[in-house]
Amino acid sequence: MQSRYFIINDFPQGTPERELFELQEAELSDLAEGEVRIRNTWLSVDPYMRGRMSGVKTYIDPFVIGEPLEGAAVGEVIESRDSRLAVGDKVRHMAGWRDIAQLAGDQAEPLPSIDVPEQAYLGVLGMPGMTAWTGLNRIAEMRDGDNVLVSAASGAVGSLAVQLAKAKGGTVVGIAGASEKLEWLESHGIKAVSYRDRDTQQLTEALKAACPEGFDVYYENVGGVCLEAALNTLRTGGRIAVCGMIAHYNAEQPAPGPSNLAMLLIQRLRMQGFIIFDHWADYGRFLEEVGPRVAKGEIDYAETVEEGLERTPDAFLALFEGANTGKMLVRL
Amino acid sequence: MQSRYFIINDFPQGTPERELFELQEAELSDLAEGEVRIRNTWLSVDPYMRGRMSGVKTYIDPFVIGEPLEGAAVGEVIESRDSRLAVGDKVRHMAGWRDIAQLAGDQAEPLPSIDVPEQAYLGVLGMPGMTAWTGLNRIAEMRDGDNVLVSAASGAVGSLAVQLAKAKGGTVVGIAGASEKLEWLESHGIKAVSYRDRDTQQLTEALKAACPEGFDVYYENVGGVCLEAALNTLRTGGRIAVCGMIAHYNAEQPAPGPSNLAMLLIQRLRMQGFIIFDHWADYGRFLEEVGPRVAKGEIDYAETVEEGLERTPDAFLALFEGANTGKMLVRL
Numbered sequence: 001m002q003s004r005y006f007i008i009n010d011f012p013q014g015t016p017e018r019e020l021f022e023l024q025e026a027e028l029s030d031l032a033e034g035e036v037r038i039r040n041t042w043l044s045v046d047p048y049m050r051g052r053m054s055g056v057k058t059y060i061d062p063f064v065i066g067e068p069l070e071g072a073a074v075g076e077v078i079e080s081r082d083s084r085l086a087v088g089d090k091v092r093h094m095a096g097w098r099d100i101a102q103l104a105g106d107q108a109e110p111l112p113s114i115d116v117p118e119q120a121y122l123g124v125l126g127m128p129g130m131t132a133w134t135g136l137n138r139i140a141e142m143r144d145g146d147n148v149l150v151s152a153a154s155g156a157v158g159s160l161a162v163q164l165a166k167a168k169g170g171t172v173v174g175i176a177g178a179s180e181k182l183e184w185l186e187s188h189g190i191k192a193v194s195y196r197d198r199d200t201q202q203l204t205e206a207l208k209a210a211c212p213e214g215f216d217v218y219y220e221n222v223g224g225v226c227l228e229a230a231l232n233t234l235r236t237g238g239r240i241a242v243c244g245m246i247a248h249y250n251a252e253q254p255a256p257g258p259s260n261l262a263m264l265l266i267q268r269l270r271m272q273g274f275i276i277f278d279h280w281a282d283y284g285r286f287l288e289e290v291g292p293r294v295a296k297g298e299i300d301y302a303e304t305v306e307e308g309l310e311r312t313p314d315a316f317l318a319l320f321e322g323a324n325t326g327k328m329l330v331r332l
Numbered sequence: 333m334q335s336r337y338f339i340i341n342d343f344p345q346g347t348p349e350r351e352l353f354e355l356q357e358a359e360l361s362d363l364a365e366g367e368v369r370i371r372n373t374w375l376s377v378d379p380y381m382r383g384r385m386s387g388v389k390t391y392i393d394p395f396v397i398g399e400p401l402e403g404a405a406v407g408e409v410i411e412s413r414d415s416r417l418a419v420g421d422k423v424r425h426m427a428g429w430r431d432i433a434q435l436a437g438d439q440a441e442p443l444p445s446i447d448v449p450e451q452a453y454l455g456v457l458g459m460p461g462m463t464a465w466t467g468l469n470r471i472a473e474m475r476d477g478d479n480v481l482v483s484a485a486s487g488a489v490g491s492l493a494v495q496l497a498k499a500k501g502g503t504v505v506g507i508a509g510a511s512e513k514l515e516w517l518e519s520h521g522i523k524a525v526s527y528r529d530r531d532t533q534q535l536t537e538a539l540k541a542a543c544p545e546g547f548d549v550y551y552e553n554v555g556g557v558c559l560e561a562a563l564n565t566l567r568t569g570g571r572i573a574v575c576g577m578i579a580h581y582n583a584e585q586p587a588p589g590p591s592n593l594a595m596l597l598i599q600r601l602r603m604q605g606f607i608i609f610d611h612w613a614d615y616g617r618f619l620e621e622v623g624p625r626v627a628k629g630e631i632d633y634a635e636t637v638e639e640g641l642e643r644t645p646d647a648f649l650a651l652f653e654g655a656n657t658g659k660m661l662v663r664l
Contacts, residue, residue, distance in 0.1 A: 058598045059568075223593070236391075242596050257589030261555070264574050264605035266390045271603045273596035 001028050001037070005068035005098035006312055011055035015250040015320060020053075021313035024068075028102050031081050036108055038091060038101045040075035043309075043330040044122040045316040046156070050249040059275045071096035072127055074118050080105065092121050099309050099332055114291040123327030124294050124301035125287060128156035131276045132219075133286045135241035136164055139274045140217040147171045147211050149230055152221035153190065154181035154302070156327040157243060161219045162190045163299050164290070173210045175203075175226055177322050184325055188300060195226060203229035214238075223247040224255070231263040240271040250320060302326025333360050333369070337400035337430030338644055343387035347582040347652060352385075353645035356400075360434050363413050368440055370423060370433045372407035374451040375641075375662040377648040378459070378488070382581040391607045403428035404459055406450050412437065424453050431641050431664055446623040455659030456626050456633035457619060460488035463608045464551075465618045467573035468496055471606045472549040479503045479543050481562055484553035485522065486513035486634070488659040489575060493551045494522045495631050496622070505542045507535075507558055509654050516657055520632060527558060535561035546570075555579040556587070563595040572603040582652060634658025 004025045012020050031037055049071060052063045063069055073096035077089040082105025085091065091108040095101035111121050123129060135157075136142040148165035152158045153174025165172045166189055174185045177196050185192035191210045195203055207215075207229055214235030220227060223245030230240070248255055263269060293299050304324035306315040312330045319328055336357045344352050363369055381403060384395045395401055405428035409421040414437025417423065423440040427433035443453050455461060467489075468474040480497035484490045485506025497504045498521055506517045509528050517524035523542045527535055539547075539561055546567030552559060555577030562572070580587055595601060625631050636656035638647040644662045651660055 059600075227593075245594055245597065248594060254591035256591055257593045259586035259588055261559075261589045262577055262580060264603065265577065265607070266605070268391075268605050268607055268610060270605075271596065273598070273600050273602075275597070275600055278600065 001100060002026065003028050003098055003100040003102065004309060007066050007068060008053060008063060009065060011062075011065070012053055014252045016050075016053065016317065018313055018317065023310060028100065031079055031102065033081050034105055035102060036077050036082050036085050036091075036105045037079040038073075038075040038093065038095070038103070038108060039078045040073045040096065040099055040101055040332055042074045042119040042122055043096045043312055043332065044072035044126070045312065045319060045328050045330065046071065046127070047244060047246050047249060047319050049316065050320075059277070068095070069097035070094050072122050073101065074111070074121055075101065077108070082106070085110070090118055092126070097312055112287060112291065114287070115295045116291075119303070119327075119329055119331075120294060120301065122329060123156055123303065124160055124299060125291055127276055128327060129160050129290060130279070130283055130286050131243055132157045132161035132164060133290060134276060134279045134282065135219055135243045135274065136161060136217065138279060138282070139241035139272050140219065140239040142168060142217050144168050145170045146216035147173075147213060147235075148217045148219065149173050149175070149207065149211070149215040149233065150219040150221070151175045151195075151226040151230070152244075152246060153192070154184055154325050155221065156324070158219070158221055159184075159302055159326045160299065163188060165217070165219075166190060170216070171211045171213070173207060173215070175207075175222070181322075181325055184302060198225070200225050200228040200232070204232040207233045217241070219243065221246060228258040228260055231258055231260045231269070234263070234267055234269055236267050238267060238269045240269060242271060242273040246320070304328050306330045308332065333432060334358070335360050335400075335430055335432040335434065336641060339398050339400060340385060340395060341397060343394075343397070344385055346584040348382075348385065348649065350645055350649065355642065360432065363411055363434065366414050366437055367434060368409050368414050368417050368423075368437045369411040370405075370407040370425065370427070370435070370440065371410050372405045372428065372431055372433055372664055374406040374454055375428045375644055375664065376404040376454040376458070377644065377651060377660050377662065378403065379576060379578050379581060379651050381648065382652075391609070400427070401429035402426050404454050405433065406443070406453055407433065409440070414438070417442070422450055424458070429644055444619060444623065446619070447627045448623075451635070451659075451661055451663075452626060452633065454661060455488055455635065456492055456631060457623055459608055460659060461492050461622060462611070462615055462618050463575055464489045464493035464496060465622060466608060466611045466614065467551055467575045467606060468493060468549065470611060470614070471573035471604050472551065472571040474500060474549050476500050477502045478548035479505075479545060479567075480549045480551065481505050481507070481539065481543070481547040481565070482551040482553070483507045483527075483558040483562070484576075484578060485524070486516055486657050487553065488656070490551070490553055491516075491634055491658045492631065495520060497549070497551075498522060502548070503543045503545070505539060505547070507539075507554070513657055516634060530557070532557050532560040532564070536564040539565045549573070551575065553578060560590040560592055563590055563592045563601070566595070566599055566601055568599050570599060570601045572601060574603060574605040578652070636660050638662045640664065
């Protein structure tokens with residue numbers, strides 16, 4: 001059986017070009033004892049993957065040039081030599097960017113039995129959802145009534161973070177760009193503020209207008225002007241959960257950091273970076289808390305879907321143009 | 333009775349000039365019920381005072397133009413209408429920058445009975461010492477064996493921070509400038525690294541050479557290049573206690589922040605600002621732990637002393653030239 005998969009042919013500088021990605025095909029080896037073969041139905045593309053294209057080991061190994069790329073995927077077992085997995089089982093695993101995956105059975109996790117579409121396990125009930133929940137609850141230690149600011153608030157992580165925060169009762173403000181994203185936020189009871197055409201001072205003023213009392217928590221996905229404006233609008237004892245800084249992922253030169261870091265001192269702020277892989281032991285607890293609310297429709301999750309394996313690089317590159325509302329997915 | 337005191341005649345931009353400070357004299361009012369009169373013997377000058385000269389309320393009210401400046405001082409009660417304080421008592425209070433202070437008795441605190449010189453309560457056993465101890469233990473949650481990096485390591489706060497850290501058993505590296513400061517550090521078993529004539533990359537390399545395993549804790553007093561280099565050399569799970577950023581206090585324009593804040597994410601770092609006034613409830617515990625060690629001579633505290641009230645502004649301004657080793661004091 002053949003597997004079709006994407007590779008990268010270089011470590012890109014700056015924003016990757018479409019030509020970086022090549023679709024290749026290879027005959028799979030016979031299934032070894034303990035292995036399973038999976039027909040992928042949904043692939044995830046995520047901003048963090050850009051970091052794996054740098055050739056540098058950070059908290060995760062870099063992609064290998066010429067080897068199949070990796071990422072979260074959902075699929076159905078079509079052949080199994082692992083007694084724990086049967087043909088027809090729906091699983092989640094990290095052998096994405098391809099149509100047919102073959103891997104050790106213990107690398108594939110059966111989908112939980114919550115009544116949600118299977119692709120939800122790549123988004124609202126997958127890594128992005130878990131990231132939103134962990135950042136707010138474990139890192140920023142959000143409390144009832146906290147005023148919460150979220151950047152990239154209509155993205156895969158941000159769109160859940162604003163809803164989880166909203167349920168705690170305080171004022172929740174989301175920063176986004178395009179008007180349909182701002183509308184999506186407002187329709188969920190979130191105060192939406194656009195970063196477009198605003199410098200730090202202008203964004204600071206817009207945030208102060210949206211939440212004059214100031215924020216207790218800032219959920220950071222962006223960096224740059226958003227971070228500076230957030231530092232200006234956090235109140236004493238505020239906490240920043242640093243989930244990502246997408247504004248900088250394609251930068252060719254180091255960009256200066258916020259010029260107002262002294263706010264950390266003046267307002268006694270805490271700023272903490274985290275990587276979701278360190279917190280995966282909490283996944284069961286997250287699922288127990290958030291899963292039923294998703295199943296009941298209390299949490300709305302937006303998806304942006306590209307069709308077909310061939311479109312996977314396009315879906316990935318669109319993340320950096322802010323083209324997605326909610327989770328960016330590829331349906332095979 | 334006359335009191336001689338310093339005022340500022342303006343809110344300075346950039347580095348203050350000597351002419352900003354004016355010595356004035358006024359007749360004290362008769363002592364009211366509950367008040368005490370104190371002859372100051374030692375005055376403290378500290379970098380944080382620069383923030384009170386900006387005209388802006390931060391965590392503390394700005395100085396008032398034309399009114400006596402304030403700061404920590406030690407002195408002897410010479411007249412008392414507070415039953416808790418008798419003539420001859422040694423006290424610490426905040427009515428510094430003057431020779432004779434008159435204030436409500438409950439604003440003056442009798443000196444503890446530890447066998448140390450009285451000016452130690454302005455330094456190693458005062459606000460700077462308490463700041464070093466709190467930053468390491470409460471904010472950075474230093475553990476036994478942690479590798480610790482301290483900037484401005486021969487200053488009032490840093491010189492105690494390195495010694496408290498050293499007692500925990502890990503590698504301790506101090507960043508300083510002048511050669512006598514580097515020697516002072518080395519003579520106390522601290523690895524000393526100079527920031528002079530080094531850019532971020534060069535300082536990063538020097539720190540990596542001094543502690544190849546990387547740091548668990550960074551005690552931040554400086555900002556700028558020191559912070560960037562520290563971010564490059566902290567290891568996973570590292571904690572930064574932000575006590576001050578003296579490099580920026582006299583800046584007329586906002587300076588760019590560190591270009592490598594993404595290290596917060598990659599290494600899952602926590603960075604937290606603190607103000608010692610929030611933690612004063614712990615002062616008793618600090619004194620109990622550190623006081624006896626100072627009395628026994630286990631902790632060496634350096635002092636730089638200017639003589640005479642008239643020299644107080646000069647002592648203050650010298651802080652920004654790095655002229656002091658240890659605590660900068662004025663003896664009256």
